[in-house]
Amino acid sequence: MLKIENLDAYYGDLQAVRGAHLEVHQGEIVALLGANAAGKSTIVRAISGLIDRVDGQISFKNKSLNEYTAHQRVEMGIVQVPEGRQLFPFLTVKENLEMGAYTKRARAQKNENIERVFKLFPRLKEREKQLASTMSGGEQQMCAIGRGLMAMPEIIILDEPTLGLAPLLVKQIFEIVEELRDMGMTVLLIEQNVRQTLKIADRAYMLSNGKIVTEGKAEELLNSEKVKESYLGI
Ligand code: ATP
Secondary structure (H helix, E strand, O other): OEEEEEEEEEEOOEEEEEEEEEEEOOOOEEEEEOOOOOOHHHHHHHHHOOOOEEEEEEEEOOEEOOOOOHHHHHHHOEEEEOOOOOOOOOOEHHHHHHHHOOOHHHHOOHHHHHHHHHHHOHHHHHOOOOEHHHOOHHHHHHHHHHHHHHOOOOEEEEEOOOOOOOHHHHHHHHHHHHHHHHOOOEEEEEEOOHHHHHHHOOEEEEEEOOEEEEEEEHHHHHHOHHHHHHHOOO
16 A cells, blocks of 8 residues: 655755665554654655655555645545644644544545544543643544544554553553554554554564664564564563
8 A cells, every 4th residue: 555665865964764665555554663763753754745855766555656745645545643743732622633634535524534533532522622732641642643533544654652651541542553453444653662563563664773674574573583682672
């Protein structure tokens, strides 16, 4: 569904991503793992069309994305839930969700989709009139994912959804990601939380200093000596 080949991405003279490749097939959870500053968010921004200087090839359903604007990519079904949630703090939960339905396709089905999101996240329904800024970190993350779903993604890209959350909430967010896959959604999951991510992902790529250094089936990576040593501290 999504294919990245030989991707280089730059901020001015700084090269943040070097020759990266990645593939996501329909219905999979694919993880992109790596430490701070590895280049994970840069790859996400390149997929979404938010980086000015990119070389290489990114395609979605066999169409090259290079000529499409960020907005057109969302229309095509590529939806990013950014790191740090980036909700509108002084809008209510429901208003934030409504802001997600900004494409033509999604606007037409806004009401049905809000009901779907409320079904997936009953907590958001209970708090639909509450200002986003007064929600807990976990609730805000649910709201950010819900807002992403309102854009009717074919692939949803979650950039570090568990960042800064307490362990119980981290577990809940991972359960939600699995639920999304069970609903038929395709997920690209960006994470630093290696062990828990590999437990729910189908396949994973490890990024270090802008390069993909390891890749494979999540289950195999979880048992690989190299991954255990480098990432799991075993
Ligand atoms: P984190 O988990 O900390 O978000 P990351 O793996 O997502 O890390 P990126 O945000 O992609 O890493 O950053 C990769 C490199 O690019 C870093 O060295 C960072 O300083 C640099 N970088 C990121 N955004 C910019 C920017 N807007 N301008 C200049 N350099 C940037």
